[in-house]
Amino acid sequence: MTTYYRGPDVLVTSTGVRMGGRDYRLGDLAQVWHRRGRRAWGNVAGRGALVLAIITPVVIGAIGVLIALVIDASTTTTIVLAGGGVLIGLAALPLADVLLEFVDRSYDRGSHRLEIWARVDGADVLLLATTDKRRFGQIYRALQRAVDDDPTPSRAPEAR
Incomplete structure (x- = not known):
């Protein structure tokens, strides 16, 4: 057999x-x-939530940089806001790698x-x-x- x-x-x-x-x-x-x-639809919604989790820190970082450039603040405040926005955006990179692995697995399923x-x-x-x-x-x-x-x-x- x-x-x-x-x-x-x-x-x-x-x-x-x-x-x-x-x-x-x-x-x-x-x-x-x-x-x-x-x-x-549960699988599709889970995939959407993962993509949202990847994009959210990048959007928050971009908003921080945009606010730093738009408001009329001191140079120190502008640098802190812009630097914080960039750091938040960069912090998303290691998280994005992990989350993209989950997205790949969701397509396999x-x-x-x-x-x-x-x-x-x-x-x-x-x-x-x-x-x-x-x-x-x-x-x-x-x-x-x-x-x-x-x-x-x-x-x-x-x-x-």
Whole structure:
């Protein structure tokens, strides 16, 4: 038996598939396809909050410099305000690096629900639903390889 994918709740082997707590023999899967489901707005909102957290210190720093240049204050006050604004803007750089890493990870997770479906005994069955694009791709490719390598009558995975 060949194992194509093994995860905490998914197992794809040369003899069958375990997804969603149910076992299926490869021969039971008459057709396999994937579908892109609804958008997960929570992921999009989280990504927006991260971008806002990156931009906010830069905007505050720019406002500080702008105020320092616009108001009619002493030279010392102008230098302090402009210097403070620049320091706040520069302080955002290390924070931005960390936050951009989180933004990258949010794109890896995706913002759409991705689903793997199969036709089993004439009924369409949802095998897997996730927003994790990388995990979805690994599982779907493993399922494709398992079905392609299965000696029973061919019914390769199709996209709908």
